[in-house]
Structure formats: structure tokens, C-alpha cells
Amino acid sequence: MLSLNIKKAKDAAKEAGGITSAMKGVTLERRNTFQFDEVDDAAPDTPMGYSKAGNPLVDYATTVKSTRDPVEFAPKSIEDAVFSSSLGPGTFSYTPTVAPSPGSLKSNFLTEEVLQALPRPLSPAERERNIRESKQTPTFELVRKVNKYKKQINSATTEGQELRRQLLSGAVVIVMCAGYSGKRFIYERAKKLGVRLVMVDGPDSWSQTLLDDGVIEKYVPLDMSNPPAVYQEALKIVREVDKEVGGIDGICTFYEIAVPLVARLTEALGLPGNPSKAIECARDKHATRKCLKDNDLPTPSSCMIYSKEDLPMAAQTVGFPAVIKPINGAASLGVVKVTSPENLLESYEKVTEVLKTCSVSDPNGTAKSGEVSDLVTEVMMEQYLDGNEVDVDIILSDGKVTYAKVTDNLPTLEPWFNETGAVTPSLLPESKQEELIEVSKKMLKALGLTCGVMHVELKYTTTNGPQLIEVNSRMGGGPVRSMNLDVWGVDLVEEHLMTTVGLPSLPPVPEKPITCIGQYSVNAVRSGVVTEEIDAEVEKTRKLPNVKSVESFVAAGDRVVGLADGMPSWICDIMVEKDNAKEALAYVEDLASGFKQPIV
Structure with a gap:
């Protein structure tokens, strides 16, 4: 099934990403100094726009929340998938005129069915056992060899950052699912950092073009058409890659839907990563709200609405003003403000009508009006939060917050809550920014998240202070990375890769915005x-x-x-x-x- 065709590099030292200037001439080599062949001999050459299997390339479905954070979906039906003709001009030199077959689409997209079929999260004791029994990764071996530089490696200085970059260079990282094609810049940045990426994705994913362009070193197809088998097949692939390269350094993803799968894999193999239980809690809005309540942290009141008969109970539980929204909604799709009991039924019917005419690829219902959508099936009523909406981008390293900055969101267009824009750095008083960061830290700790880049969305309400909207246990999409890089000089892609291989993430941050x-x-x-x-x-x-x-x-x-x-x-x-x-x-x-x- 898997043919990696790996060979040793002729000049291992050159390819190893050795540590030089920052360590006063000391040069170290990784154990995994093997090279991947550029071409898999078992796969035939195909025209651009087609996969190695001969099918049209496909892309993941997204919708624009605002370019700060496009919303990504696990399509629940073939019709929800967006394929090669939607990737934009110039993506491929040849665009196939034949649409992907149903079988091809089923093989290429992670779905909620796959996530539901994942094994249960491990207990803390089981996680600890796997970490203890796992072999040392090449990155950990390098860090141990340069133990006398430990203080510098663990410093938030320019010298410390340069050391960490040299330790990161040459690392072999497996990426589970590339996400939509707009994430290409992430993998190009990893390439510039010297990280050797192995992409595991659907057999017809657009990300195969990254191999053709030399951005990644290997592409391994993962058939996702049989949900119960996806995890075991992914685990098998990871183990085979690990064996053939002499040790991988980590597994990660920058795609929301693949986060739970990555958490299960890192947990099973004792690699750096967040506990699966924490990831599941962060993804489930009801579980998140309960967790915060149990830890005496602020959370808005909410109530599920399964039918019209539940409206009176929801009104009594939540009160007014409130919002009605789909529990698995997309961006502001189907979110509407309710101001009184008198317009509750009208608002509920408005939301359910929106959900009948809108879809992932057509959030406004303009293309296929009247077509029933199966993306959202449940609706909830939640306390309306007034005040300023903000995003807090946070880096967690070994359970500690090493970076946290606030971005202000401009007022949304009600009653639909469409986003309008943002400004960074935040214009809020320093005291309020510190309060937002502090409550975000407590929320992440309560959920059990320990490492990586996090994107937390909150409101600073006029009466109750900071209130959570949602926690995203991955880097924010769109220009979130570029905004943090431009304003604070912190590269969230680089820092996420650091945490992926177990290196400290301690970016030097200027006192004033750039x-x-x-x-x-x-x-x-x-x-x-x-x-x-x-x-x-x-x-x-x-x-x-x-x-x-x-x-x-x-x-x-x-x-x-x-x-x-x-x-x-x-x-x-x-x-x-x-x-x-x-x-x-x-x-x-x-x-x-x-x-x-x-x-x-």
C-alpha cells in the first residue's frame, strides 16, 4: 500500500540542518538523515489538474467568515465538496472538465462520520505511559546533545529563537490533511524553515501539487471513504514513515477538521501534542460551556431547541435579548438576534428557513435557492452578548502561555452578525486587554490544552466583562498569521511547528508594535x-x-x-x-x- 522509496542522502551533513553559528561551530546530525525520492515510481505521471490516480484534483470546502478566519467544513455530502475548478485562476496549468466521481469525493474528505469513529481519548495515565514508552525523536536527541545551551534554548531572545530554528531545521513532520488550497503559504513557510514535510491526505487532494513544486518531500494517500478504518490506516502510515526515515519528529495539522485525528495519533505514539479529551471539549460548544461553568469561568446561558415546542423553555432559560443559531453553524450562517418573546417564533422560523436555502459553498442561498441543506440539523438559543468582540491569539508551550495578543473586531451587522473588519493592535485599554488575556489563559487551562497556537474569540461585555464565544485549538485562518507577523514579528506557523516537534515556543516580542x-x-x-x-x-x-x-x-x-x-x-x-x-x-x-x- 505504501511505497516511500527512501534512500540515504549523499551528503547527510548538508541535508541535516546542522547547528552552526549560534552554537559556536558545533555541528550535529539528525538520526533521520534520509531523503525521500522526489517521484514515487509506482505512480504514473499525470497532467496538472489530475491526481496520480488519474482523477480530478479536489479542494476542501470553505466559506468566508472574513479573511481573518475562513470557516472550514467536513462535508456531509458529495454536493458540499469543492473541487478543482473552484481553486482559482493560476492554481493549475490544466483544469479538468470532468467532475470527480462520487467514489473519488468520498475518498478525499474527512467527515463527521470519521470523527465519530475515532477511538476514545486516552486517560492521563495512559498518555503518560505512551510518552514514557515511546522512543526519543531526533529533535529530542539533538536537544539532549546540546544540553549546555539549555538556558539559551529556553530564552525568549533573538539568540534563543535562532537556536530553536536550527534545531527545527531538518525535522521530519507529518501533516494530516492540508486543508483548503489557501493554506499553501503555510507549507511554503515550513519549507523555508528547513522542515521536511510528509503530507498525508486524500488520494486526489490538491496538495499533491506541493510535491510537484518541491514544497513537501512526500505525499501519502489516505482513503477516507470507510470512516471506521481511517484512524487505523492513518496510524499505519505514520508508523511506516517513522520506520523508513529512522524517526519522525512530530505530527500536526493546520486544518480544523483534522485536529481530533492528529490528537489521537500523537497520543497513541507518545509524541508532542494536546490531550484528545481537551480537543474534544474545545470542539463541542456545550462541553466547553459546561467545563467553564464547572471551573467558575464566565459563560453565557444557552438552551437547545429541537422543535417549536422547545421555544418557551428556551425563553425561560436564556431570557432576552438572545441569539438563535445552528449548533454546527458556519460563520454567521443562520445566526439571528431575538429581542423579545413576541418575535421568538418569527426568528426561529427565519433561521430554519435560512438553513433550508443555504449551504457551505453558497452561504447566502443565491445559487440553488430552495435546495435543502443537510449541513446543520440542530438549533440553540444563547444569551446575547453585547460589547466589543475580540480575537486573542495565544501560544501555549508546555502548558504555559508564551505569547498572547488581542485583535479588535469591528461591530457586526445585526441581526445577521456578519463581520465587518478588525484592527490590531487592540484599541481597548490595557487593563481590559490584560483581563481578556487572563481569562483566555484560564479557559485554555480549564479545557486541558497544553501546547500549540490557539485562536480564542470573546466579547468584552458591558455588564459581565469577558465572555467566551468559542475556542479554536489551532491557528486562526486567513491573514491571522500575517497580522501577528506584521504587527508583532511573531510567526504563528513557525511557532506551531516548534511545539509540534517538542521545542519550546518562546518568540521574542517587541515592546511596541512594528x-x-x-x-x-x-x-x-x-x-x-x-x-x-x-x-x-x-x-x-x-x-x-x-x-x-x-x-x-x-x-x-x-x-x-x-x-x-x-x-x-x-x-x-x-x-x-x-x-x-x-x-x-x-x-x-x-x-x-x-x-x-x-x-x-
Whole structure:
């Protein structure tokens, strides 16, 4: 099944990512100094746009929450999958005209069925036993060999960071599922850091192109069509790769749906990672709320609604104002504010109607109106949280918070809660930022999370202070990484890889921000069809001073929805930089208000 065709490098020292200048000329070699063959001899060459198996390449389904954090899905049906023709211009030199077969799609996408079939989380004692019985990874061996530099390795200094980078270089890391094609920059960054990636993904995933382009060193197909068998097959692949390279250094993912699978694998093999139980608790909103309540941490009241008959109980439990939303919802899909008992039934029916006409690939219900969606089946009512919404990006290293910064989200468009933008660094008073960071730390600790990059979403309410929206036990999507890198000089991709191989994550952070970023997601002002003038308007905005980027979400001929008719469509995302956060926010808001929307 698995043919890695591994051979020793001719010059092992050159390929090992040796430690040099930072350690005064000391050079070390990893145990795993093998090279992967660039081409798997067992697989035939195929045109770009097709997999090695001869099927059209496929991409994961996403929808835009805002470019700060696109929402990723495990499709529940073949129709929800997005394949090669949607990957955007220039992705492939050849786009197949034949859609993937049902069998191909089933083989390529992680689903909730796969997650439900994962083995139970291990107990702390079982985890400890596996860690104790596991062999030392090459990275751990390197760290042990340079023990006299331990203090420097564990310092949040430029010298310490350089040492950790040299220890990271040459590490073999297995990535479980690449996620959607917009994550390509992550793997390119890993390549520049000297990390040798082995990608395990569906047999027809777009990520095969990373091998053709030399970004990753090996691609191993994982058939996901039989949910109960996926975990065991993934474990078998990992063990075979580990054996053939002489020791892997870690397993990770940057794709939300694959986080539970990675947690089970690292747990079983005694590798660095978070406890599966903590990951499961963070993914389940009800479990998260209960955990916080049990630990005397702030959490909004909520109640499940299975039918109209549950509305009175929900009203009594939660009170008003409140929000009704799908329990497994996407972005702001189906989220609506309820202000009184009188409009509760109307709001509930509005949400259920939205869920009948919207889907992952068409969150506004413009393409296939009337088609029943099977993405969301349960609805909940939750206490309405007023005040400022924020994101807190946090790095956990060995259970300790080593980095935490706050980004302000701009007010959402109610009643649909569509996001409009962000500014970083935060404009909130230092005392409130510290309070948000402190409560985020306590929440992550209560959930049992210990390592990696976390993306926590909260509101600072006017009456109850910080309140959790959700915890994402992975790096935030879209430009979350670039915003932290631009403003604070901290590369979240690099730090996540550090924790993956068990190195300390202690990025040096400047006392003052390097720059300030303002971002705005332009919502459609009215419903209609976008005209050809959209390209000229986008290009004009891109050329303005201090504009970092303008990303268009629509093209000529697309139908969009305005606020008056439902959940608004996003037209584009504008990002600017200034020396002052207030100036950045004012400037981007001015550009957004002046952006002409050619909709007829």
C-alpha cells in the first residue's frame, strides 16, 4: 500500500540542518538523515489538474467568515465538496472538465462520520505511559546533545529563537490533511524553515501539487471513504514513515477538521501534542460551556431547541435579548438576534428557513435557492452578548502561555452578525486587554490544552466583562498569521511547528508594535448582480497609499445579497497599515465607505 522509496542522502551533513553559528561551530546530525525520492515510481505521471490516480484534483470546502478566519467544513455530502475548478485562476496549468466521481469525493474528505469513529481519548495515565514508552525523536536527541545551551534554548531572545530554528531545521513532520488550497503559504513557510514535510491526505487532494513544486518531500494517500478504518490506516502510515526515515519528529495539522485525528495519533505514539479529551471539549460548544461553568469561568446561558415546542423553555432559560443559531453553524450562517418573546417564533422560523436555502459553498442561498441543506440539523438559543468582540491569539508551550495578543473586531451587522473588519493592535485599554488575556489563559487551562497556537474569540461585555464565544485549538485562518507577523514579528506557523516537534515556543516580542493594521470586509449594500466594473474598483483601491491588499470575493456576474434581504454577501476585503492603530482603523473604514459597489 505504501511505497516511500527512501534512500540515504549523499551528503547527510548538508541535508541535516546542522547547528552552526549560534552554537559556536558545533555541528550535529539528525538520526533521520534520509531523503525521500522526489517521484514515487509506482505512480504514473499525470497532467496538472489530475491526481496520480488519474482523477480530478479536489479542494476542501470553505466559506468566508472574513479573511481573518475562513470557516472550514467536513462535508456531509458529495454536493458540499469543492473541487478543482473552484481553486482559482493560476492554481493549475490544466483544469479538468470532468467532475470527480462520487467514489473519488468520498475518498478525499474527512467527515463527521470519521470523527465519530475515532477511538476514545486516552486517560492521563495512559498518555503518560505512551510518552514514557515511546522512543526519543531526533529533535529530542539533538536537544539532549546540546544540553549546555539549555538556558539559551529556553530564552525568549533573538539568540534563543535562532537556536530553536536550527534545531527545527531538518525535522521530519507529518501533516494530516492540508486543508483548503489557501493554506499553501503555510507549507511554503515550513519549507523555508528547513522542515521536511510528509503530507498525508486524500488520494486526489490538491496538495499533491506541493510535491510537484518541491514544497513537501512526500505525499501519502489516505482513503477516507470507510470512516471506521481511517484512524487505523492513518496510524499505519505514520508508523511506516517513522520506520523508513529512522524517526519522525512530530505530527500536526493546520486544518480544523483534522485536529481530533492528529490528537489521537500523537497520543497513541507518545509524541508532542494536546490531550484528545481537551480537543474534544474545545470542539463541542456545550462541553466547553459546561467545563467553564464547572471551573467558575464566565459563560453565557444557552438552551437547545429541537422543535417549536422547545421555544418557551428556551425563553425561560436564556431570557432576552438572545441569539438563535445552528449548533454546527458556519460563520454567521443562520445566526439571528431575538429581542423579545413576541418575535421568538418569527426568528426561529427565519433561521430554519435560512438553513433550508443555504449551504457551505453558497452561504447566502443565491445559487440553488430552495435546495435543502443537510449541513446543520440542530438549533440553540444563547444569551446575547453585547460589547466589543475580540480575537486573542495565544501560544501555549508546555502548558504555559508564551505569547498572547488581542485583535479588535469591528461591530457586526445585526441581526445577521456578519463581520465587518478588525484592527490590531487592540484599541481597548490595557487593563481590559490584560483581563481578556487572563481569562483566555484560564479557559485554555480549564479545557486541558497544553501546547500549540490557539485562536480564542470573546466579547468584552458591558455588564459581565469577558465572555467566551468559542475556542479554536489551532491557528486562526486567513491573514491571522500575517497580522501577528506584521504587527508583532511573531510567526504563528513557525511557532506551531516548534511545539509540534517538542521545542519550546518562546518568540521574542517587541515592546511596541512594528506597524498597525486595519482590515475591513465590505458587505453588499443591496441585492443584485455584480457588473464588470468590480475589477476596476478593486484595482483602483489596491493602488492607494498604505493599502497592503485588497482581496475580491466576487466576480462579474455573481449574484449577491444585501442586508435588507438576508445575510449579506462579502464583496471584498481591504487591509491597510499605519503607524497608529486609530489611524489605520479610520483609514480602512473611509476606504470601505467609498468603495463603489457595481451591483444592478
